[in-house]
Amino acid sequence: MILRAATIRPLPVVLQPVRDELLSSWLRRHAAFYGVSGGAMLRHCLPDLSSPRELDLSLDRASQKRLGDLFRCDPFVIRGMTHLPRATGTRPTGLIATTRPMQVCKRCALRHQAREHTRDARLRSWMVGWRLSCPVCGASLQDARPLDVLARVDATDPFLAGVASHAREGEGIMTRALHRSGRLPEPLVELMRVLLLPSSDAARGRHPEVGIPRLLEVVLPGFDRFMQRHYPTFLRPGTLLLAISVRIPVLVGLAAVMRHPAGWIDPLLSAAHERAHGRLAACFEGLATMTG
Numbered sequence: 001m002i003l004r005a006a007t008i009r010p011l012p013v014v015l016q017p018v019r020d021e022l023l024s025s026w027l028r029r030h031a032a033f034y035g036v037s038g039g040a041m042l043r044h045c046l047p048d049l050s051s052p053r054e055l056d057l058s059l060d061r062a063s064q065k066r067l068g069d070l071f072r073c074d075p076f077v078i079r080g081m082t083h084l085p086r087a088t089g090t091r092p093t094g095l096i097a098t099t100r101p102m103q104v105c106k107r108c109a110l111r112h113q114a115r116e117h118t119r120d121a122r123l124r125s126w127m128v129g130w131r132l133s134c135p136v137c138g139a140s141l142q143d144a145r146p147l148d149v150l151a152r153v154d155a156t157d158p159f160l161a162g163v164a165s166h167a168r169e170g171e172g173i174m175t176r177a178l179h180r181s182g183r184l185p186e187p188l189v190e191l192m193r194v195l196l197l198p199s200s201d202a203a204r205g206r207h208p209e210v211g212i213p214r215l216l217e218v219v220l221p222g223f224d225r226f227m228q229r230h231y232p233t234f235l236r237p238g239t240l241l242l243a244i245s246v247r248i249p250v251l252v253g254l255a256a257v258m259r260h261p262a263g264w265i266d267p268l269l270s271a272a273h274e275r276a277h278g279r280l281a282a283c284f285e286g287l288a289t290m291t292g
């Protein structure tokens with residue numbers, strides 16, 4: 001079949017999206033079904049789109065409607081397959097991959113691989129930097145970035161295994177916050193960041209064997225040595241799309257702080273560089289407005 005871009009004509013066969021599927025993945029599966037390239041399908045559906053990345057991250061309303069017409073579904077459904085900012089605000093800063101999935105649920109991937117028309121489906125949760133488990137089947141997500149795969153720490157590492165249940169508690173806090181308001185509260189994202197800030201020079205002096213001691217060590221003793229052992233070159237959280245084995249302890253710290261935020265202000269302030277005090281205080285003020 002030859003796809004022509006001139007007019008909007010509903011596709012004769014519309015494949016069902018799999019649960020939690022990304023819009024770009026759904027379109028690519030249609031391309032495979034019709035025997036055309038992904039680019040040809042995209043030009044047919046959205047000739048004005050400047051980059052395929054826009055599909056999952058910044059699709060405008062007119063394009064949502066056009067896709068809804070072509071695939072005979074509500075534009076709301078199209079929107080739900082993306083990581084577009086919710087009506088209440090912007091995308092959770094730094095917690096959504098900006099180009100492509102960074103992790104994978106192997107159980108879902110295998111299931112989709114087994115059926116011709118769902119092969120290579122990619123899921124929304126594979127771009128989310130605070131998840132540990134698949135929202136569809138519950139299996140643990142695994143790193144897919146080549147660097148993270150090379151440096152992957154075995155999930156049975158005693159440090160990670162010992163805190164696994166607390167990490168799930170942290171993931172649950174993020175999930176519930178997202179469901180409550182439709183977006184992740186910025187103070188929670190900021191808490192993930194501040195827990196990875198370097199400690200003060202005094203703390204550094206007490207642990208000369210650790211390259212960069214971090215505030216998370218105050219909440220979760222053993223974190224610094226874990227990082228020194230497995231990620232000695234880790235400098236800063238960057239986009240917060242942390243390797244899963246770094247994300248686990250960060251979510252453990254988040255869960256511990258969120259159990260009693262006020263109780264952690266002084267211990268963290270006394271371990272932090274003076275120049276980070278304002279930032280820490282603002283983070284805890286934000287948390288107080290969430291929990292109060």
Ligand SMILES: [Zn+2]
Nearest residue numbers: 105108134137
């Ligand atoms: Zn899964």
